[in-house]
Amino acid sequence: MLSQPGRRAALRVALRAAALGTAGAAAGGLTAACGPGRPDTAPSGSPPGPPRPARPAQAAPAAAPRRFAGQPVEIGHGPRDRPRVALTFHGNGDPAIARAVLAAAEKGGARVTVLAIGSWLDAHPELARRILDGGHELGNHTQRHLAINDMPEAEAYAEITGCAQRLKRLTGSIGTWFRPSQTQYATPLVRKLAQRAGYPHVLSYDVDSLDFTSPGAAAVIRTVTGTIRPGSVVSLHFGYADTVDAMPPLLEELARRKLRAVTTTELLTP
Ligand SMILES: [Zn+2]
Numbered sequence: 508m509l510s511q512p513g514r515r516a517a518l519r520v521a522l523r524a525a526a527l528g529t530a531g532a533a534a535g536g537l538t539a540a541c542g543p544g545r546p547d548t549a550p551s552g553s554p555p556g557p558p559r560p561a562r563p564a565q566a567a568p569a570a571a572p573r574r575f576a577g578q579p580v581e582i583g584h585g586p587r588d589r590p591r592v593a594l595t596f597h598g599n600g601d602p603a604i605a606r607a608v609l610a611a612a613e614k615g616g617a618r619v620t621v622l623a624i625g626s627w628l629d630a631h632p633e634l635a636r637r638i639l640d641g642g643h644e645l646g647n648h649t650q651r652h653l654a655i656n657d658m659p660e661a662e663a664y665a666e667i668t669g670c671a672q673r674l675k676r677l678t679g680s681i682g683t684w685f686r687p688s689q690t691q692y693a694t695p696l697v698r699k700l701a702q703r704a705g706y707p708h709v710l711s712y713d714v715d716s717l718d719f720t721s722p723g724a725a726a727v728i729r730t731v732t733g734t735i736r737p738g739s740v741v742s743l744h745f746g747y748a749d750t751v752d753a754m755p756p757l758l759e760e761l762a763r764r765k766l767r768a769v770t771t772t773e774l775l776t777p
Contacts (some may be wrong), residue, residue, distance in 0.1 A: 541597050541652070541689055541719065541744065569639050569680035574707035575775045580698050583711040585738040585774035591767045592739045593774040595686070595712060597648060597719075598623035598638075600746020602631045607751045608743075609641050615758030617768035619643050621745070622686040622710070625650035625670035628677060635677040644770040646684030646710065647671055654689040655697055663697055667704045683772055684710040691715070691742075710771060712740040716753075719744045724752035732760050740771065 575582070585591065596608065598621045605621075612619050621638045623645060628635055638645045649655055650669030658666065666688070671681040685706040687693040693701065693709045701709050714734045718727045727749050731741055743750055761768055 541648075541742070569645060569674075569678040570683050570772070571680050572683050572685075572706045572708070573772070578708060578775060580702070580707070581693060581709040581711050582740070582771075582775070584713040584740050585771075587736065587738040590737050590765050591769050591774050592735055592737070592741060592761065593620055593771040594741050594743055594768050595620040595622060595710065595771060597652075597686075597742070597744040597746075598634075598645075599627045599648075599652065599744070602634055604748065604751055605631075605634055605745040606637065608745055608754060609638065609643065611751060611754035611758070612643070612768070613641055615755060615762070615768075617758055617761075618770045618773070619768065620646060620684065620710075620771040622646045622648035622684060623670070623674070623682070624648050624652045624688075625673045626652075628670070628673045632677055635674065639678060642770075644683050644772060645674065645678065646682040646686065646771075647674060647706070648686050649688040652688040655687045656690050656694045660696060660700065664700045664704065667700055667706075671704055681705050684708070686710045710740070712742040714739045714741040716741060716743045716750075718747050718750045718753065721747055721749055724749045724756075727753040728757050728760070731757060735761075735766070737766065738774070740774070 585593065594612070594617060596619055598605070609619070621643060623635065623638075625647075635645060647667065647670040649666040651666060653666065655663050655666055667685060674680060674682040681704070685701045685704070685708075687697050687701075687709060691711055693711075698709050714731060716727050716731050722730075731753075735741060758768065
């Protein structure tokens with residue numbers, strides 16, 4: 508965590524960079540989303556398969572996926588003519604970091620979208636409700652976060668449905684969104700499989716924070732503020748300390764620009 512003065516310094520650095528129009532590393536050589544090959548994205552936990560016995564839902568069922576008229580199957584951003592953005596998080600890693608990011612979002616008046624990995628939900632099932640109870644949105648980021656675009660059909664489908672079953676068991680819904688693992692864009696086959704599993708859309712993004720490369724909070728802020736615009740869907744990750752430190756100054760800067768951080772469903776709802 509950065510100290511208060513450290514946070515202010517990080518913000519100053521980010522604002523200066525934004526003023527100069529430097530887009531940060533988003534346009535650079537790192538292209539793959541969600542850190543392919545990064546330690547935290549290695550297979551972990553149980554393989555896809557039947558979830559453990561159901562437990563009663565603790566609250567009303569979460570929202571089901573919906574189809575958004577006029578939107579493509581794969582959505583990379585929302586309307587550009589409204590001052591809203593969606594901060595979307597790869598749900599994995601240390602639960603303390605996840606809780607710290609959620610708390611920072613709530614303190615800053617933001618609602619976010621968490622795409623949870625199924626094996627992470629197996630290890631920390633209480634986080635599903637924590638996310639929903641904070642007014643955030645919860646979705647599916649595959650069971651094990653493998654390179655889904657490279658998988659045979661049956662295996663890729665099991666990755667999607669494995670996570671969907673866990674979400675359903677924990678929340679009453681398969682989650683409002685599906686995001687493919689280790690890629691910004693799904694192949695046509697993965698898009699088709701997501702639809703078969705009950706997700707009318709695949710959620711991509713147009714701003715990559717590159718927080719999973721641990722570049723420091725100031726760089727995360729610089730990258731996001733240098734590329735974000737109305738309608739943007741920003742890819743961020745739980746599991747990295749930089750992201751926690753970046754959240755307060757990032758939300759301050761979004762507020763200064765009058766950009767509201769809303770859930771992805773809110774972003775796309777007219
Ligand atoms: Zn990911």
